[in-house]
Amino acid sequence: MPTDTQRLEVRKTYKLYVGGAFPRSESGRSYVVNSAKGKFLANASQASRKDARDAVVAARKAFNGWHARTAYNRGQVLYRIAEVMEGRHQQFSLEVSQSEGLSISKARAVVDTSIDRWVWYAGWADKLAQVVGSSNPVAGPYFDFSLPEATGVVAVLAPQDSSLLGLTSVIAPAIVSGNTVVAVSSFERPLPAITLGEVMATSDVPGGVVNILTGSASEVGPWLASHMDVNAIDLCGIPSEDEARDLEIAAADNLKRVRRPAEEDWSADQGLSRLTQYLELKTVWHPIGV
Amino acid sequence: MSRFEYAPAPESRAIVDIKSSYGLFINGQFTDAGDGKPFKTVSPASEEVLAEVSEAGPADVDKAVRAARKAFDKVWGPMAGRDRAKYLFRIARLIQERARELAVLESLDNGKPIRESRDVDIPLVAAHFFYYAGWADKLEYAGVGDDPQPWGVAGQVIPWNFPMLMLAWKIAPALAAGNTVVLKPAETTPLTALAFAEICQQADLPPGVVNIVTGAGRTGQALVEHPDVNKVAFTGSTAVGRAIAKSVAGTDKAVTLELGGKAANIVFEDAPIDQTIEGIVNGIFFNQGHVCCAGSRLLVQESVYDEVLARLKRRMATLRVGDPLDKNTDIGAINSAAQLAKIRELSQIGEDEGAERWSPECELPANGFWFPPTVFTGVSQAHRIAREEIFGPVLSVLTFRTPAEAVEKANNTPFGLSAGIWTDKGSRILWMANQLRAGVVWANTFNRFDPTSPFGGYKESGYGREGGRHGLEAYLAH
Numbered sequence: 001m002p003t004d005t006q007r008l009e010v011r012k013t014y015k016l017y018v019g020g021a022f023p024r025s026e027s028g029r030s031y032v033v034n035s036a037k038g039k040f041l042a043n044a045s046q047a048s049r050k051d052a053r054d055a056v057v058a059a060r061k062a063f064n065g066w067h068a069r070t071a072y073n074r075g076q077v078l079y080r081i082a083e084v085m086e087g088r089h090q091q092f093s094l095e096v097s098q099s100e101g102l103s104i105s106k107a108r109a110v111v112d113t114s115i116d117r118w119v120w121y122a123g124w125a126d127k128l129a130q131v132v133g134s135s136n137p138v139a140g141p142y143f144d145f146s147l148p149e150a151t152g153v154v155a156v157l158a159p160q161d162s163s164l165l166g167l168t169s170v171i172a173p174a175i176v177s178g179n180t181v182v183a184v185s186s187f188e189r190p191l192p193a194i195t196l197g198e199v200m201a202t203s204d205v206p207g208g209v210v211n212i213l214t215g216s217a218s219e220v221g222p223w224l225a226s227h228m229d230v231n232a233i234d235l236c237g238i239p240s241e242d243e244a245r246d247l248e249i250a251a252a253d254n255l256k257r258v259r260r261p262a263e264e265d266w267s268a269d270q271g272l273s274r275l276t277q278y279l280e281l282k283t284v285w286h287p288i289g290v
Numbered sequence: 291m292s293r294f295e296y297a298p299a300p301e302s303r304a305i306v307d308i309k310s311s312y313g314l315f316i317n318g319q320f321t322d323a324g325d326g327k328p329f330k331t332v333s334p335a336s337e338e339v340l341a342e343v344s345e346a347g348p349a350d351v352d353k354a355v356r357a358a359r360k361a362f363d364k365v366w367g368p369m370a371g372r373d374r375a376k377y378l379f380r381i382a383r384l385i386q387e388r389a390r391e392l393a394v395l396e397s398l399d400n401g402k403p404i405r406e407s408r409d410v411d412i413p414l415v416a417a418h419f420f421y422y423a424g425w426a427d428k429l430e431y432a433g434v435g436d437d438p439q440p441w442g443v444a445g446q447v448i449p450w451n452f453p454m455l456m457l458a459w460k461i462a463p464a465l466a467a468g469n470t471v472v473l474k475p476a477e478t479t480p481l482t483a484l485a486f487a488e489i490c491q492q493a494d495l496p497p498g499v500v501n502i503v504t505g506a507g508r509t510g511q512a513l514v515e516h517p518d519v520n521k522v523a524f525t526g527s528t529a530v531g532r533a534i535a536k537s538v539a540g541t542d543k544a545v546t547l548e549l550g551g552k553a554a555n556i557v558f559e560d561a562p563i564d565q566t567i568e569g570i571v572n573g574i575f576f577n578q579g580h581v582c583c584a585g586s587r588l589l590v591q592e593s594v595y596d597e598v599l600a601r602l603k604r605r606m607a608t609l610r611v612g613d614p615l616d617k618n619t620d621i622g623a624i625n626s627a628a629q630l631a632k633i634r635e636l637s638q639i640g641e642d643e644g645a646e647r648w649s650p651e652c653e654l655p656a657n658g659f660w661f662p663p664t665v666f667t668g669v670s671q672a673h674r675i676a677r678e679e680i681f682g683p684v685l686s687v688l689t690f691r692t693p694a695e696a697v698e699k700a701n702n703t704p705f706g707l708s709a710g711i712w713t714d715k716g717s718r719i720l721w722m723a724n725q726l727r728a729g730v731v732w733a734n735t736f737n738r739f740d741p742t743s744p745f746g747g748y749k750e751s752g753y754g755r756e757g758g759r760h761g762l763e764a765y766l767a768h
Contacts, residue, residue, distance in 0.1 A: 131433070136758055138740035139417065146744050146758065231749070245540025252535035254704070255528070255547065255750045271435075273768070280706075280748045281755050284723045286733040 014044045014190070016051060016214060017197030019058030020207020025215070026050045033190060036101025044190045047215035052182065052223045055211035059153045059180040060229055062208030067150040067178030075125030078176055080203040082118040085111075088199060092164060092192055099163045099189035113267055114168045121172035124275060128177055132276060141288040148279040150178030151257060152231030155224035157217040157247075160237050162266045163189035167196060169266050170234055173274035175209055182211045182224060184237065190214035218243060225250040232257035232278050236264065296610075299617040301404045306395045308481065311342040314350055314504060315487035317357035318497025325349045326505060331480055334401035335614050335623040335658040343480050346503035351472070351512040354501040358443040358470040359518055361498030366470050367440065371427030378423030378465060380493040385416040388489070392482055396454055397614040399481040401623030401659070402577050404615050414739055415458040418757075421741035422462035425762050429467065432759055434768040440468035441544050441767050442520035445513040447534075449526045450476035450625050451580035451681075455739075457483055459756045460523050461500060462741075467765035469521060470499045474513055477506040478626045511537070519543060521765065525582075528679075528705075528750050546754025546764045548582070548746055550679040551707030554700035555585030555736065556722065558693075559594045561712035565734065567601050570685070573710055573736040575609060575663050578621055579683040580629075582751075583708035585736055587676055588687045589696050595689050599667065606663050607650035621683060624659040633661050633682035640666050640675035645686070671702055679705070693718065697725040706748025710736045729755070 014033075015022040024030075027048035033041045045051075066074075085092065089111055097107035129147050136144040154174040159166030163186045174181050185193030197212045213220060217237045225233055225247040233256050238244045244261050251258050259277050311328065313320040326345030333340055346354070366374070385392065392415075393408040400407075430436050444464045448456035453475055464471050475483035483502050490500045503509055507530075514522050514534050521544045524534050531549040538545055555573045557566055573585025590598050614622035624630040641647050645666040654660040661682055669676050669686040676686045690696040700709055709728040711719050719733040729747045732738060739745065739757075746755035754764045 134744070134759060136740065136743040138738070138743050140738070140740070142735065142738060144740070144743050146760070151748070241540060248539035249536045252532050252539065255532060255535060255549070255752060257753055258539075260542070280729060281744050281746070281760055282723070282726075282729060282731060283744050284731045284733065285735055285738050285743070286719065287735050 012042070014042050014194045014214070016045045016047060017194065017200065017210070017212040018051065018055045019061070019211065020201060022197070022201070026054070031215075033188070035098040041098060041191060044194070044214045047184070047213035047220050049220070049223045051213055052220045053227070055182040055213060056153060056224070056227055056229055058208035058211055059182050062206055063150070063152060063180045066175070066180055066206060066209050069178070071126035071129065074176060074178065075122045077204045078118055078122035078125065078172065081199060081205065082115045082122065084199045084203040085115045085118065088195065091195060095191045095195060096164050099191055110165050114165045117165070117168050117270075118172055121176045125176050128275065128279070132279065132281070136283070143286045143288055144283065146281050146283040148177065149282050151278050151280050152179060153229060154179045154181050154278050155227070155230045155233040156181055156183040157221050157233070157235055157237035158183050158185050158193070159264070159266065160186045160188065160217075160239065164192035164196065165266045167193055169270060170236060170274070171210060173270070174278045177275065177279055179232070179278050180209045182213065182230070184213045184215065184217045184220050184224070186237070187216050221247055222250060225256070226253060228254045230256060232259070234259040235261045296618045300613065301394055301615045301617060303394055303398060303615060305391045306398065308341050308395070312480070312484050312504070313344050314346050314354070315484065315500070315502040316350070316354045317501065318491065318495070320487070323347070323350050324353075326509070329477060331399060331478060333398050333658070334478075334625050335655070337657050340399060341481065343504045345505040346509045348512040351503055351509060351516060354472045354503050355443055355445070355513075355516050355518050357498035358472050358501055361496055362440075362442055362470040365496045366465070366499045367468055371429060374465065374468065375423045375426035377493060377495055378419050378426060378462065381489060381495070382416050382419035382423060384489045384492055385412065385419060389413070389416065392454060392485060394615065395485055396482050397622070400450065400453055400479050401614050401625055403619040403622045404617055405619065406577060411452060411455045414741070415454050418458040418462045418741040422466035422762065425463070426466040429766065432762050432766065434763050434766050438467070438766040438768045440765065442469060443518060444469045444471045444521040444523060444765065445516060445519035446471055446473040446523045447510040447513065447526065448473065448475055450479040451577060451582070453479035454482040454486070456525050457486055459525070459761070463756070463761045464523070464765050465499065467762060469765055472501045472503060472513055472519070474503050474505060474510050477504070480504045514538065521545075523764070524548070531752055544767070546756070547752035548754070548756060549750065549752035551582045551584070551705045551747065551751050552587055552677065552679055552703050553583055553585045553708040553710065553728070554587045554589050555710035556589045556696050556700060556712065557591060557594065557598055558713035558715070558718065559591045560714045561594075562714060562734070563597070563601065566598070566712040567605050569710065569712060569734070569736045570602055571605055571609070574685045575621055575683050576737050578624055578661070580625060580681055581737065583730060583737065585710050586680060586685060588685055589690050589699055590687060592689045592691050599687065602665065603648065603650070606665065609650070609663050611652050611660065611662060612655060621663060624661050624682060627659055629681065630659040630661060633680055633684060636675060636678060636680045637664060637684055640669070640673065640686070643673050643675070645669045645673055645675060671699060677703065693722065697722065701727045704750040707751035708732065
């Protein structure tokens with residue numbers, strides 16, 4: 001009971017982030033999210049199969065516009081994400097602290113690293129083609145060059161432990177090259193993910209480029225793995241070997257590019273491997289002559 | 291126009307010494323197969339039996355993988371890059387020295403025209419070994435970090451359409467990166483791979499670095515599923531690629547797959563017409579259409595449809611179908627009875643679904659497996675001949691009005707291996723190349739290959755690239 005001098009806080013309703021909007025799960029389901037210490041934090045939406053499919057539709061719809069943007073523009077948009085996150089630093093720190101049971105100062109450091117990671121990936125947008133592409137000296141009168149391109153819709157089963165830095169580290173490398181993403185957040189620690197969705201909605205990221213589902217990766221994962229309009233899947237949020245194998249088998253139906261789960265240190269420099277995982281390489285030949 | 295008469299110009303097959311039977315090539319030696327039943331390989335142009343070949347069973351595959359592992363651990367892995375390079379250069383030179391023999395052998399076993407095996411396949415095979423030889427001592431410059439490492443033992447399964455070229459695409463980068471290999475050639479075209487085994491012996495390549503196991507699907511499966519194989523590379527059908535992707539799920543094997551295609555070859559009204567007609571013919575009738583990146587869907591702008599079709603048919607009437615060893619031959623034999631049956635079945639379905647079928651008058655040899663160059667008009671996107679890979683000399687023609695419509699139709703397929711664009715307008719070429727969801731785009735040319743040029747597909751055409759720096763990357767852990 002608040003006293004006259006104590007203000008009652010306005011609590012936040014946490015919803016999904018799909019196609020630039022914040023719907024509840026169409027299933028009507030939600031689940032209890034507790035802090036690392038077991039205190040009630042919120043009821044989060046529990047995404048269903050239909051939510052996953054809606055998110056894929058939104059991601060596919062956004063793909064053509066997003067990957068057709070200039071690399072310069074995509075870099076600006078990613079940097080803008082970092083800018084907007086910086087303004088919500090406190091909120092992220094609190095949520096990461098509650099979710100992961102970290103001291104507020106440690107949580108702040110995690111948020112710092114997360115924001116810096118967006119900045120790092122933002123800078124890659126207009127350098128990928130120079131580092132990954134090539135001009136090919138073929139033995140004949142042809143101009144022949146190879147350029148990286150986005151592979152399409154990427155499903156991401158985000159890390160379960162690292163609620164913000166892990167999520168950032170798996171979404172940023174996919175979208176910087178022009179892919180669109182459907183991400184399933186950490187089940188037990190979903191709150192920073194939804195706040196990240198709010199950042200997306202209020203920065204310059206077109207609706208549908210990033211879609212965030214809260215809920216169970218084990219439940220939603222199979223629908224994404226077997227979805228014929230998903231081009232790649234990151235299984236890092238599936239620690240069970242048997243489950244990961246089953247998802248990889250389902251992913252083979254349309255020959256999705258699969259990233260298998262592996263031990264990862266999210267605070268370490270990421271290198272190029274996640275960036276190049278979701279790229280196709282297009283080689284163009286043209287005769288030379290007068 | 292009446293056909294020019296040419297005197298026959300047969301290439302002598304005396305240059306090739308085919309043994310009556312071949313064992314498996316394991317640990318540097320030809321050995322008898324332990325647990326498989328031998329099979330025969332025939333010339334598809336005459337059905338003549340060329341040789342009897344061993345079938346490797348699981349125990350043989352295991353022996354080959356062990357030999358490869360030992361060679362990787364003891365010899366090839368620790369060897370200095372410059373020495374690996376020298377072995378690959380040796381192999382490249384030996385291939386050049388024996389080029390004529392290899393071309394004849396390839397045409398005999400595969401059915402492809404000698405003109406193609408002599409002028410395209412074998413020169414490219416040598417070029418691949420030269421190209422990757424130079425990488426062996428420069429791996430730290432390949433752009434994958436300063437200490438890239440080979441995966442270990444590579445299990446490689448290749449198809450029958452370019453038997454020796456696919457071998458080169460697989461073996462050259464694998465060895466350059468420091469891997470050892472067990473390779474399974476296709477059951478209908480094993481002979482040039484076995485000749486390559488002799489070349490490895492002539493090069494004094496350390497035993498076990500290259501192992502060749504012959505056999506069919508069962509042998510390939512045993513190889514792909516062998517627990518001590520670290521890297522799987524496959525070229526072939528999408529159905530088998532899918533099965534391989536499933537079978538390696540949950541393992542830590544690295545995989546590259548180069549699978550089927552249904553390429554759109556797009557002709558605009560301002561295209562240089564003579565080159566375009568040649569490009570269409572090359573796109574679909576090269577190697578009897580047994581090409582995963584073949585331009586099997588011709589998209590013609592409506593305004594030039596009549597002219598393109600008339601000239602295409604006139605050109606098709608001059609194509610010479612027949613003896614692969616005749617230097618005048620344009621279109622050789624279909625590789626196998628089974629493939630011929632598949633081409634016939636899909637062509638019949640094309641007719642049944644209402645498309646109009648046309649072939650020039652052409653006399654096919656009495657023996658062997660033959661199919662005339664064929665074009666289907668009145669094809670809609672829903673027709674199976676416009677959607678499924680036929681892997682034969684069968685072209686489906688569709689039309690479009692605007693560039694946007696061409697893009698939409700071209701991309702309306704689960705495949706994404708290659709595409710062609712024919713137009714005089716440079717800005718349109720670049721715009722189209724941007725829009726097309728395909729791994730290789732040929733503008734005003736088609737079916738060009740080069741070891742420095744990455745090749746591979748989007749979507750269900752598979753993953754990974756072969757050729758170039760990117761092809762090397764597929765054989766390095768990083």
